[in-house]
Amino acid sequence: MTDFPTAIAEPGLETASGDQTMILNMGPQHPSTHGVLRLVLEIDGETVVRLKPEIGYLHTGIEKTCEAKFYQQVVPLTDRIDYLCPLTNNLCYCLAVEKLLGLEIPPKAQWMRVLMNELTRINSHLVWLGTHAMDLGAMTVFLYCFREREDVLRFFEMVSGQRMMTSYFRIGGLALEPPLGFFEKVKKFADRFPGNVDEYEGLLTGNPIFMMRTKGVAQLGAEDAIALGACGPTLRASGVDIDLRRDAPYTGYENFKFNVPVRTEGDVFARYLCRVAELRESIGMVQQALAGMPEGPIKADSPKVVLPDREKMKTQMEALIYHFKIITEGFAVPAGEVYQAIESPRGEMGYYVVSDGTAKPYRVHMRGPSYANLQTLSKMCEGELIADVVAAIGSIDVVLGDIDR
């Protein structure tokens, strides 16, 4: 991508093809850019000649803030990066620190992590499906998706007390035991959810208007997708078969059976089909997690790292001392570095955590899947119509919190 002026009306503006084209500014306050994404388009009539994303409007310096916090204090910050899948961020950070510490996580905590992680994927994909369909003019799907999303958010509230900023996964396990009646409620939801997916598909998959807006639009070949760093469903819809849950299993995903939906068309419709198929796979994994949920502790046996239970803390001197020490001094993590990659709803999410042996991380770097996927947008949209840019943005499912951090 070469440099070209970003202001709307800059004097002496030079564009690629002389005076035939004009510069159009889209965003950052535009309803279909899913946040504060700004695009600068060079257009020739209705056709996009070049497109350039401008980001940074949501930059909050989370990576810098992490360096001033104890390891356990970083967990709530990770919620705020990708606010549509907070638990995935929690998980990735916790796994990285646990790998640095060499902690072993009890089976129940691992299975709960898979269960909650798949519910998060459903939550994230529902928001994507609803908004993506609404961008293309299908209002009803949005209402249906948010109806089911509400159920998922209620589950988050049940386990953690929060609907969105959950911080439910902690270093060494989980924050709390799931409450009574939680599994039954999830089971009920999991039993009826496939029917809901049929509903969404009934509205969209065979819908001629939706197909016209998506089929053959914003195509991306496999080679381009890899070179431009696409990941997750965006990469899989271009025919590259990779899913870290299957290829580099973490937190017990090796115990689960699931398919990885791959399409070869590489257009908006293929990305839609991939994600909808993932919804079905996720609910299958939720069912498996519910059926096989083991009994046992939810926290690792490591008193210097994991906070003691409230009851123990109130009755046992030793637990009180450990509690006090973890809260006031944190815990030291052996020096080293870890890059932990997991499959978030949007693709490869990586946390690169460097420790210098103290109680605060030396550096935490988040590799956001949206950041990677956004780079493919220019390639996708060149030569397409302006209206298709909206379809393309929706199809790569960017979250600006994840991009700007």
Add this chain to the structure above:
Amino acid sequence: MPLAPAITNIEELKSHPALGRLVEWNVSVVEAVKFDRDELTIWIAKESIREVCEILRDFLDCPFNYLADLTCLDWSPSEPRFEVVYHLLSIPTKERVRLKVRLDGSSPAIESVTSVWPSANFYEREVFDLFGVRFTGHPNLKRIMMPDDWEGHPLRKDYPVEGYR
């Protein structure tokens, strides 16, 4: 579960495809290696980073064709101050490797790898913006997170976390 000690001997780690390929190609580009917590790190000589990336990308047995991440570390006040970190992934074999390049603090600059992976574009801009490391040969080396007229590089260790400078 105690951690296994790190391995730093090149001979012991040759079986890893990335290191094996580099040793076979030109062993002098490898400054140091470390295998710790199941992750391999290779320190590469600064001048040859782009070539090394190309060699690894085009390696037929295990092509590291995907740039998973590119970032930087600031070890201020020690020298060499900066370390640019590349995380590569081989999509066919799912192997991972981490490359590192050490840079001096006075005027840190390194060759861009955008010609190897176009995806490096945003990552290098981010490192330039937040650490002040210049990438020569980058097509559009401008600030990406901070405003264009921002002074300083926020992720450097001598930049305060709170308050004004």
